[in-house]
Amino acid sequence: MTPKRFQFKIEELPDMAQSLVLRNFNERDLMCFSVCDAKSVDLVKNAEIRTKKFHVGLGQIEFLFSTRLNASLVWRFNEVKQEPKEKTIKEIIKNVRENKEQHWITDCADMDVAMSTVVGYLFELFRSKVTYYHFDLSDDKSCVEKLALLAIDHVENMEISVSRLFCEQNLREILENVHIDERLKLYSRSPRNFSFYEPLRAKYLELSHANWLTNNNLLTADAEKITVFQCNLQISTVNEFMHRWLAGKYPRLQTFEWEFNKNEQNPRDGIGRMTLMNKLNLHCVDPDRHHKYIMPLFYVYTNLRVVTHHLDFKNGYDLHRDDGAIASIYVGNSELLFVVWGDWIPEILLRNTTAGGEEPGTSD
Structure with missing residues (x-):
């Protein structure tokens, strides 16, 4: 069944909905949506939306799912405090599984009362893989966090934006228990005493303002692309990371990017450069064979366009x-980039100055 066209004026939607729609909407289908007013709710309620994406935002919390039967189920938690009746929920689940019409369910904001009933059915019904998960909470709504955590166990892309008030245990459980295929983006400052000792695994790992990040977190990470922003990394740790790569570790690593701030030790200064290059088997890049690389900045969006960043390794190693x-x-004014050359880089992103057209990293 082809999803119906879903047209609306973006300016009529609340801010939270606008940000998601702009990121995920195309003219044929609404890929991800979260609303918090009655007018927008009616639009979503009457649309046939086939998706496995959902969003947790501030204010009214809404979950939008789609089952394997192409029947949509929306759980809305508003200010009405009432306990959902187990029999009613079972009947609704049965109707959805039988591919009957969509169901709009209004339940209570008192999650602790509804937890055992609602979570059980959500976990059973929507266990299939979720394609996108965006966590955006600035308060310790622990019951909401647990509901979202238990409703999924497999995600392709996950974004987590939290504050210091975020429940430490819930964040730890999410990182430990949810399998992430493609991308984990964890940004904003961590809870006060947060720590994480298991390996961070994702195809693309992006960490920002993660002051909890330890040497072990970086050295045990399993990813193709690792991006770290202002996380108080030590240059000696980055040096050890490169030594491990030379020893055959991180077989699938493609890029490691570290963007540092003025309060961190800069690898460009004398001491920092000595620490970074300590006992590495380095070869200056041949000036006749500059490594030029155009790097997409996946975390920067301008008018729905991915911004690219050109880097030249001619002064690198x-x-x-x-x-x-x-x-x-490559060591710039505020960043360090470590690139493993290989077939993974699309030709359109590679440039070199070799007359013979050799690709970087192919000479003896």
Whole structure:
């Protein structure tokens, strides 16, 4: 069944809904949506939306799911405090499974009362993989966090934006228990005493203002692309990270980017450069074979356009691994980039100045 066209004026939607619609909407289908007023609710209620995406935002909390049967189920938690009746919920679940019409359910904001009943059915019904999960909470709404956590166990892309008030245990459980295929984006400052000791695993790992990040977190991370912003990393840790790559660790690593601030030790200064380059088997990049690389900045959006960043490694260094792999180090005014050259880089993103057209990292 082809989803119906869903047209509306974006300016009529609340701010929270606008941000999601602009990020995920196309003219044929509404991919991800969260609303918090009655007018927008009616629009969503009458639309056939086939998606496995959902969003948790501030204010009224709404979950939008779609089952394998292409029947949508929306749970809305408003200010009405009433306990959902188990029999009624069972009948609704049965109707959805039988592919009957969509159901609009209004339940209570008192999550602790409804938890055992609602979570059980959500977990059973929507266990299939979720394609996108955006967590945006600035208060310790622990019951809401647990509901969202228990409703999923497999995500392709996850974004978590939290404050210091966020429940430490709930954030830890999310990172430990939810399997993430593609991208984990964790930004904003961590809870006061938060710590995490398990390996961080995702295809693309982005950490911002994660003051909890330890040496072990970086050295045990399992990802193709790692981006770290202002996380108080030590240059010695980055040096050890590169030594481990030279020793054959991180077989699927493609890029590691570290953006530092004025309060962090800068790898460009004398002491920082000595610490970074300590005992690494370095080769200056041949000026006749500059490594030029155009890096997409996936975390920056301007008018729904992905911004790109051009980097030239001509003043950088190459690291040659025993198995023939080559990586280059670029140190800018406020960032360090470590790129492993290989077939993973699309040709459109690679440029070099070699007359013979060699690709970076292919010479002896």
